[in-house]
Amino acid sequence: MATRIRPSSKRCAVIGGSGFLGRHLVERLVEKGYSVAVFDIAQRYEVSGVTFHQGDLCNKQDLLKVLKDVSLVFHCASPAPGCNDRNLFWRVNVEGTRTVIQACQQAGVQKLVLTSSASVVFEGTDIMNGKEDLPYAKRPIDYYTETKIKQEKLVLEACSKEKDFLTVAIRPHGIFGPRDPQLVPILVDTARKGKMKFIIGDGTNLVDFTYVDNVVHGHILAAEHLRPDSPLCGKAYHITNDDPIRFWDFMSQVLVGLGYDAPRYHLPYSLVYGIAMLLWIITFLLRPVVNIKPTFTPMRVALAGTHHYYSCSRAKQDMGYQPVSSAYRPLDRGKNGDIGAVAQSRRTGEEV
Ligand SMILES: NC(=O)C1=CN([C@@H]2O[C@H](COP(=O)(O)OP(=O)(O)OC[C@H]3O[C@@H](n4cnc5c(N)ncnc54)[C@H](O)[C@@H]3O)[C@@H](O)[C@H]2O)C=CC1
Ligand SMILES: CC(C)=CCC[C@@H](C)[C@H]1CC[C@H]2C3=C(CC[C@]12C)[C@@]1(C)CCC(=O)C[C@@H]1CC3
Numbered sequence: 457m458a459t460r461i462r463p464s465s466k467r468c469a470v471i472g473g474s475g476f477l478g479r480h481l482v483e484r485l486v487e488k489g490y491s492v493a494v495f496d497i498a499q500r501y502e503v504s505g506v507t508f509h510q511g512d513l514c515n516k517q518d519l520l521k522v523l524k525d526v527s528l529v530f531h532c533a534s535p536a537p538g539c540n541d542r543n544l545f546w547r548v549n550v551e552g553t554r555t556v557i558q559a560c561q562q563a564g565v566q567k568l569v570l571t572s573s574a575s576v577v578f579e580g581t582d583i584m585n586g587k588e589d590l591p592y593a594k595r596p597i598d599y600y601t602e603t604k605i606k607q608e609k610l611v612l613e614a615c616s617k618e619k620d621f622l623t624v625a626i627r628p629h630g631i632f633g634p635r636d637p638q639l640v641p642i643l644v645d646t647a648r649k650g651k652m653k654f655i656i657g658d659g660t661n662l663v664d665f666t667y668v669d670n671v672v673h674g675h676i677l678a679a680e681h682l683r684p685d686s687p688l689c690g691k692a693y694h695i696t697n698d699d700p701i702r703f704w705d706f707m708s709q710v711l712v713g714l715g716y717d718a719p720r721y722h723l724p725y726s727l728v729y730g731i732a733m734l735l736w737i738i739t740f741l742l743r744p745v746v747n748i749k750p751t752f753t754p755m756r757v758a759l760a761g762t763h764h765y766y767s768c769s770r771a772k773q774d775m776g777y778q779p780v781s782s783a784y785r786p787l788d789r790g791k792n793g794d795i796g797a798v799a800q801s802r803r804t805g806e807e808v
Pocket of ligand 2: 639
């Protein structure tokens with residue numbers, strides 16, 4: 457029988473490596489001396505020493521070409537949470553992740569680190585200092601959450617010491633930082649349309665917004681601590697700034713920092729949630745005729761009006777996690793308005 461030569465543990469692939477988080481992860485891995493292959497449906501940048509492979513993760517043959525000589529895979533690809541296409545979410549997050557697992561096993565990959573989401577336990581009601589043992593949402597609030605739950609279960613259940621295939625899931629929440637395509641852009645777009653005048657609820661709800669460097673740090677620590685004898689095998693880990701902030705303070709600081717007015721008038725949470733639900737039903741019914749994208753989806757309203765912050769004590773205990781960038785507040789924006797650039801400058805020492 458031919459024996460397979462194990463690739464170096466510093467050879468890895470990042471599926472979804474062209475995305476926001478993926479690119480930050482790739483850059484940090486390169487800094488740490490890893491040799492990195494990116495697999496993504498699109499190539500959006502170039503980094504010396506990184507190889508790019510364009511392909512769909514639902515195609516096993518495409519994946520096998522990249523995974524054949526890596527020992528570690530990070531899977532951080534997903535359709536954008538705001539897209540409302542159930543078929544796409546199922547195809548990529550569920551069927552595609554099944555294909556990723558099979559391809560990893562067939563190629564002899566030893567470790568798979570999944571980017572899951574803390575939203576897998578969020579049902580639209582308060583979560584305060586939530587630990588990883590909270591049950592998965594029984595009534596997931598949208599297709600994104602529904603398929604992230606299935607995806608996480610698939611990856612964690614595939615963990616097998618006998619098969620020499622170890623898995624772990626990282627659950628970040630509300631990631632922000634340089635090149636964020638979602639949080640700040642959607643917020644600014646909503647403000648430009650004059651729709652950020654209202655505070656949903658009493659405005660005191662605490663949430664986690666997590667700086668992208670911390671999320672990257674959590675992923676790399678998880679990969680490096682994932683061994684057959686470690687407690688990480690087949691487990692999920694919250695990664696946060698360990699510094700929850702009032703949702704509406706964060707929003708206001710970003711908006712005021714960028715020259716917009718802070719939201720001022722309060723609206724009752726249940727009223728706004730009810731309207732968002734009604735709009736969602738109407739857009740669903742009208743979809744065969746016209747495709748409308750409401751700004752205030754039930755998911756966004758729920759995130760804006762409830763507490764949702766999580767404990768990262770399991771990550772501290774099992775992998776020695778500590779936020780690498782925690783003192784940051786969004787008010788400290790750069791000259792160009794890129795709030796993420798300020799936090800990055802703290803790391804690099806550059807002026808922004
Ligand atoms: N941004 C956030 O606040 C949070 C994100 N997450 C998770 O983090 C991960 C990364 O998210 P972001 O970087 O924010 O998103 P992103 O949209 O910037 O990156 C996702 C990447 O996946 C790629 N991709 C999508 N479908 C693919 C396919 N079929 N085959 C190959 N590549 C494909 C996209 O081209 C993109 O480059 C996702 O799994 C997301 O669920 C979890 C919690 C919070
Ligand atoms: C009320 C309103 C329109 C606020 C604008 C900001 C929102 C776009 C963000 C506030 C919390 C964010 C968030 C996510 C996306 C962007 C927000 C809704 C996620 C859903 C992204 C994917 C995840 O896994 C969880 C995130 C939770 C927080």
